[in-house]
Amino acid sequence: MSGSRSLKAGRICASAVLDLLLPPRCLACGCRTGHTGGLCPSCWMDMPFLENPVCERYGTPLPHDMGEGALSARAIMDPPVFDRSRSVARYEGPARQMVLALKFARHRDLGKPMGEWMARAGQELLSPESLVLPVPLHRWRLLCRRFNQSADLAAAVARAAGCTHEPMLLARTRRTRQQVGLDAASRQKNVRGAFAIRAGYVTDVFGRAVVLVDDVMTTGSTASACARVLKKAGASRVDVLTFALAVPEEA
Ligand SMILES: [Zn+2]
Structure with a gap:
């Protein structure tokens, strides 16, 4: 048996042993x-892909x-600060x-497959020159939750x-209320001025195409508040990539 073939056989064997110890589970329902790394047939059928x-x-x-x-009525009447979101x-x-x-059950192993799906869905936003940044948590919330799912x-x-x-480029400088339960205007007010670029990173943004990453997009007010700061620092464009989209009523 050649070296590469025995290596491959070894890998298949190791993965079979791993499957026995940790049987592969559906990423959504468990x-x-x-x-490994997929959904069960029923979750595939129900997955509301955009x-x-x-x-x-x-x-x-x-x-x-x-x-x-083509633009939605909302994009014409109330354009976001960011350029595109997917x-x-x-x-x-x-x-x-x-x-x-x-986010809450701390299944951090989901981050990798979810991120890979996002990279596929956001193909048109991403290029090797893109600067990818997570929407940051305030340090107190990070301390409580121990990790930032967006990062x-x-x-x-x-x-x-x-x-x-x-x-680490973007920081949440002010503690904000959870956006859940707030209307669009209150959400905007809640996050205005809550973000800043950390000292030492200010010049990194100039002329760059930034892709801001978050788990869920709702009204887009958090993404717009971040985009405002990044554009002020000279970002050539700011696009947003999220795993899920809570489609607002008016859309
Ligand atoms: Zn499932």
Whole structure:
């Protein structure tokens, strides 16, 4: 047996042993599946993947194909500060289960496959020159939660797309209320001026295409607050990539 063949056989054997010890589980519902890093057939069927056509700016689904660069009514009346946003799926069913499992059940092993799906969904936003940044948590919240789920996703996106990841560049300088339960205007007010670029990173943004990573996009007010700071520092564009999109009522 040649060296590479015996190496391959060894790898297959090791993965079979690992599957016996840790049987592969569905990323969303946790039931046993036949392979690692995937969904069970039922979650695949229910996964609310977002497909084109979507609004060029907000990434929200459009009722029918209106050609390249088409905008939703919201993007025309209330344009975001960021340039484009894209997401893997709607924040429903298995997609919501995955976000909650990563964030609250600390299933940090989900970060890698979720990030890889995001890199695929956000292909048009990512280039080897892109600067990938997570939406930061305030240091007190980071202390309580012990990890920032968006930074795990951003690391996986950057690795999959071959871009630079700068998890420390952006800081949340002010503690903000949770956005859940706030209307669009209150959300905007809540996060305005809450972000800043850390000293030592200010010149890193100038002329760069930034891709901001978060787990869920809702009204886009957090992403816009971050984008405002990054554009002020000279970012050539700021795009947003999230795993899930909570499609707002008006969209
Ligand atoms: Zn499942």
